[in-house]
Amino acid sequence: MEFSTKYFYIAILILVVSSCTTDENADKDEQKPTIDINYDEGFPQACSQVVRGETYSFKAMVSDNAELASYSLDIHHNFDHHTHDDQDGECSLDPKKTPTNPWIFIENYSIEGGLTNYEIGISLTIPHNIDTGDYHCSFSVIDETGWQSRTSVDIKIIE
Template sequence: MKRILYFAYATLTSIAICSCSNNDDPAKDLEKPQIVDGDIPSPINCEVYHKGETIPFRYTFTDNMELGNFNLEIHNNFDHHSHSTSAGDCPLDPIKTPVNPWIYNQDFAIPTGATSYEAKVDIPIPYDIDNGDYHFMVRVTDKAGWQQLKAISIKIAD
């Protein structure tokens, strides 16, 4: 009988100790990072660029805890699809089949510990790509994995 009582006491004590918490867990990040226009955002919706020029990317990213990285992607919009994050509607060229569309996709690191980051990237536009409507996609991810997306409609001309 003493053994059973000892076992029951040991079990209850173990459960009580294991279930206690001092609540020292780090705060959980439950907020998405933000893409902020800043002083002079670039590119902006409906902007026209020419082959051989450079697209200056200038936006600010913020997060309540810590930023992770960002991605810039450019793809054609020859089929007039949308991403539902655009600031407005731009006049579109007629729907067409791509021959040599521009595809750009690059990841960029943000310094460790940053809660705000001014992104500055200059992207050269190739000469040998199709003219037309393109989407400039901006994605920023924080350390917790939350992501914010911004789609900007641009046009590439000769």
């Protein structure tokens, strides 16, 4: 009886171990989404100038191999001449200054419907009462698995 009980437990153990599977064959998304502002309607381009009180359409193309989830637009002052590791282009900068009323715009948006390609289009009016000078405009995009990409450009807000 002890002999058959031993083989019974060994058989159960073999069944349990062999029934476990791994997801090695499952498709894993290991690719970051992409952002492109370097096309005819892409805005702003590096070193663009925008005028206080005017309305602009900030546009970028984003894509992913699987599914896009969300994107954001971040506009903030660059009066201290900081840089971003994803920055495109090199522009002439005004002298460093202390901000008195800088513009900071940060908004997040969802991308619905399982899309793999999407054109960001955000209409913004540059406020009248903000400091003029050097700013950064940054787009970022996140896919459904959490991969993120971003791109930044220098812009200048003028009177």
